[in-house]
Amino acid sequence: MLEALDLQFTILLLSNGVMIGLMYSLIALGFVLVYKATDAVNFAQGEFVMIAGFVAVGALTVAGIPLWLSILAALVAMVGFGFALERVMLRKLIGRPIIAVVMATIGLAAILRGLGPFGIFQGTRPLPLPLRDEPFILGPLFIPPIQLLGGIVSLVFLAGFGYFFLKSRKGVAMRAVADNQQVAMAMGIDVERYFGLAWAMTGVVSALGGVLWGNMLGVDVNLALVGFKVFPVVILGGLDSIPGAIIGGLIVGLVENLAAGYIDPYVGGGTKDFAPYVLMILALMIRPYGIFGKRIIERV
Amino acid sequence: MISKRFVVVAVALALALGPLASAVLAQGPSIFIPLLVYRTGPYAPSGIPNANGFQDYFNLLNERDGGINGVKIAVEECETQYDTKQGVECYERLKSKAVLINPYSTGITYQLIPKAPGDKVVVHSMGYGMTASADGRYFPWVFNFPMTYWSQASSFVKYVGAQEGGLEKLKGKKIVHIFHNSPYGKEANPTLETLAKAHGFELTLLAVDHPGQEQKATWLQVRRINPDWIYLSGWGVMNGVAVKEAAGIGYKMDRLVGNWWSGSESDVIPAGDGAKGYKSMTFHAPGAGFKVHQDVIKHVYDKGKGAAKKEALGEVYHNRGMINAMLNAEAIRTAMAKYNLKTAPTGEQVRWGFENLDLTEAQLDKLGMKGMIRPLKVSCENHEGNGLAAVQQWDGKQWKVVSDWIEPMRNVVRPKLEEAAVQEGGEKLKYAKRDCSKEK
Numbered sequence: 001m002l003e004a005l006d007l008q009f010t011i012l013l014l015s016n017g018v019m020i021g022l023m024y025s026l027i028a029l030g031f032v033l034v035y036k037a038t039d040a041v042n043f044a045q046g047e048f049v050m051i052a053g054f055v056a057v058g059a060l061t062v063a064g065i066p067l068w069l070s071i072l073a074a075l076v077a078m079v080g081f082g083f084a085l086e087r088v089m090l091r092k093l094i095g096r097p098i099i100a101v102v103m104a105t106i107g108l109a110a111i112l113r114g115l116g117p118f119g120i121f122q123g124t125r126p127l128p129l130p131l132r133d134e135p136f137i138l139g140p141l142f143i144p145p146i147q148l149l150g151g152i153v154s155l156v157f158l159a160g161f162g163y164f165f166l167k168s169r170k171g172v173a174m175r176a177v178a179d180n181q182q183v184a185m186a187m188g189i190d191v192e193r194y195f196g197l198a199w200a201m202t203g204v205v206s207a208l209g210g211v212l213w214g215n216m217l218g219v220d221v222n223l224a225l226v227g228f229k230v231f232p233v234v235i236l237g238g239l240d241s242i243p244g245a246i247i248g249g250l251i252v253g254l255v256e257n258l259a260a261g262y263i264d265p266y267v268g269g270g271t272k273d274f275a276p277y278v279l280m281i282l283a284l285m286i287r288p289y290g291i292f293g294k295r296i297i298e299r300v
Numbered sequence: 301m302i303s304k305r306f307v308v309v310a311v312a313l314a315l316a317l318g319p320l321a322s323a324v325l326a327q328g329p330s331i332f333i334p335l336l337v338y339r340t341g342p343y344a345p346s347g348i349p350n351a352n353g354f355q356d357y358f359n360l361l362n363e364r365d366g367g368i369n370g371v372k373i374a375v376e377e378c379e380t381q382y383d384t385k386q387g388v389e390c391y392e393r394l395k396s397k398a399v400l401i402n403p404y405s406t407g408i409t410y411q412l413i414p415k416a417p418g419d420k421v422v423v424h425s426m427g428y429g430m431t432a433s434a435d436g437r438y439f440p441w442v443f444n445f446p447m448t449y450w451s452q453a454s455s456f457v458k459y460v461g462a463q464e465g466g467l468e469k470l471k472g473k474k475i476v477h478i479f480h481n482s483p484y485g486k487e488a489n490p491t492l493e494t495l496a497k498a499h500g501f502e503l504t505l506l507a508v509d510h511p512g513q514e515q516k517a518t519w520l521q522v523r524r525i526n527p528d529w530i531y532l533s534g535w536g537v538m539n540g541v542a543v544k545e546a547a548g549i550g551y552k553m554d555r556l557v558g559n560w561w562s563g564s565e566s567d568v569i570p571a572g573d574g575a576k577g578y579k580s581m582t583f584h585a586p587g588a589g590f591k592v593h594q595d596v597i598k599h600v601y602d603k604g605k606g607a608a609k610k611e612a613l614g615e616v617y618h619n620r621g622m623i624n625a626m627l628n629a630e631a632i633r634t635a636m637a638k639y640n641l642k643t644a645p646t647g648e649q650v651r652w653g654f655e656n657l658d659l660t661e662a663q664l665d666k667l668g669m670k671g672m673i674r675p676l677k678v679s680c681e682n683h684e685g686n687g688l689a690a691v692q693q694w695d696g697k698q699w700k701v702v703s704d705w706i707e708p709m710r711n712v713v714r715p716k717l718e719e720a721a722v723q724e725g726g727e728k729l730k731y732a733k734r735d736c737s738k739e740k
Contacts (some may be wrong), residue, residue: 012523013517126572176429217537257517265506
């Protein structure tokens with residue numbers, strides 16, 4: 001009986017690792033999109049998710065707009081935010097050392113976190129989706145509906161953006177811009193336009209992340225903390241790789257859950273959150289470009 | 301046209317003289333109380349209502365009564381973001397004018413405890429901080445009334461015992477403590493372990509690492525253990541996620557009991573209907589149905605001086621901020637009465653006021669807070685006072701008290717607390733033990 005329970009416990013840990021890992025992948029995708037297209041490192045990814053959550057919940061609970069319109073409002077707002085950010089702040093940093101973009105996004109993250117709790121967003125607000133609370137029970141599996149939805153949304157968008165970069169004309173142009181801005185410009189590609197597009201795409205992913213994670217955690221400034229999960233995911237998978245974001249997310253999700261289930265109880269906790277970072281450091285030592293990343297990458 | 305040079309000089313002067321101006325405003329006959337707040341950062345959803353509660357109560361005293369015994373209260377906020385280093389910097393910047401400080405973080409409290417005697421600043425960590433500092437013989441400058449974490453944990457066990465039909469019925473029951481993996485979260489562990497041995501219940505300790513957004517594995521453990529009761533010592537986002545996870549695995553919500561830092565509106569609202577039935581410990585009543593709230597509306601909000609939105613009055617942390625401010629004010633009032641003061645008291649005098657605080661039912665009634673918190677008496681030996689706990693429950697819309705006031709197991713807690721005071725105060729900080737009989 002105990003063995004059966006333990007087997008089920010392991011299966012549950014693994015399934016939870018997969019589902020939550022896919023949700024990490026979605027957030028990491030925003031980071032990868034920007035890096036892949038612009039070579040810029042966005043340290044404000046978590047704050048983008050937070051802002052998207054604020055917009056969605058603001059539209060839903062303050063303005064009283066229906067849920068689907070609120071989600072649409074978040075998508076539109078985040079696309080606009082991405083475009084505006086590129087236009088106002090990041091375009092001025094084109095050609096500057098990578099550290100300038102890094103510091104700018106770190107500063108932006110601090111500003112957004114600081115501004116977050118003002119006004120109507122002082123407390124935590126729920127972002128209800130038409131999903132039941134009870135999990136789906138499939139044999140030994142125990143899957144909360146929000147995680148199932150999150151996993152499906154993540155896979156759809158990861159596949160969609162993967163196709164976009166591989167097959168579409170715009171996607172190829174974006175890759176060309178990321179590879180070498182000067183050459184892309186010489187080939188007649190409007191580099192600035194594609195930079196704007198990349199940030200807008202990150203806005204879309206952030207909006208989806210904001211809605212899904214906002215439903216799970218409630219919307220307040222803490223929503224930005226999901227951004228911390230991005231770094232081990234993208235370092236493991238590869239900074240510029242969409243399949244890498246999926247694999248990195250799954251690895252982080254699985255490692256976290258196994259550590260929490262089998263190591264934490266014996267050491268009093270603490271391993272779950274640093275275990276992915278141990279992997280991240282090992283990855284940097286052994287395969288610094290990640291599992292699917294380009295071999296030549298600039299690090300900060 | 302204003303020249304660029306003029307603008308530069310004006311801005312430079314404003315930056316240079318601004319702090320001086322506020323310092324001047326804070327001087328004079330007023331009582332200066334610095335507020336360490338966290339209106340920004342990850343814990344802002346808890347910090348903002350707390351800070352607003354302080355502001356509203358001190359504003360009420362100034363507007364309605366002209367301060368405490370006619371001496372105005374001057375308040376200055378300093379933002380800590382709940383960060384220990386920033387909190388200590390705030391203290392260092394403001395201590396020269398301060399007679400007391402509310403650190404509003406266990407981490408900051410630990411840092412300020414060794415500084416307080418030298419600076420003559422009273423540290424009041426209301427329901428948080430170092431439990432051992434409740435022994436006033438070793439920690440004359442630190443107060444944690446109305447209760448400590450240990451007393452709270454013992455009240456929880458007493459409540460569970462009552463629900464099960466008596467403490468003797470706890471034998472063989474399974475209780476899980478899910479705690480924030482920090483000194484704060486671990487505070488209740490020794491008490492729970494002692495009581496587990498004494499009453500024969502099986503205790504499992506499950507740590508959740510900061511910030512606690514992803515707790516699925518912890519709750520899978522809970523599902524495996526299938527405990528009779530869960531005690532939650534969370535903070536910030538961890539609480540809301542824990543409540544939601546408990547609902548997600550179908551755990552009986554009325555058997556999940558948070559400590560009093562896990563029982564605010566922001567801890568239950570994200571979980572929606574799933575949070576219905578969740579309980580938490582408290583040492584004061586929630587809601588805006590007390591006379592003090594009417595006074596705050598009349599004298600503060602109707603004059604446009606409210607710190608929060610009027611609808612926020614009665615929220616758990618807003619009430620807690622008001623109660624904390626009231627306890628500060630009444631200790632100062634006690635000192636002013638003793639020393640017959642018409643001006644701001646010194647740190648030494650305020651310390652005496654804290655140590656001799658005797659908040660009676662009649663005084664609470666006069667303050668408009670009868671029923672909001674129990675009467676309280678502090679002494680030289682006992683700096684946590686004789687506070688009582690209660691259990692509140694979320695009904696989907698608001699918190700309601702669902703228990704009688706619970707007397708902590710002082711016979712269990714006090715000896716442990718005195719042992720800890722010897723270690724923390726006597727051995728680590730090299731404090732001499734006071735003889736309280738000589739200080740009456």
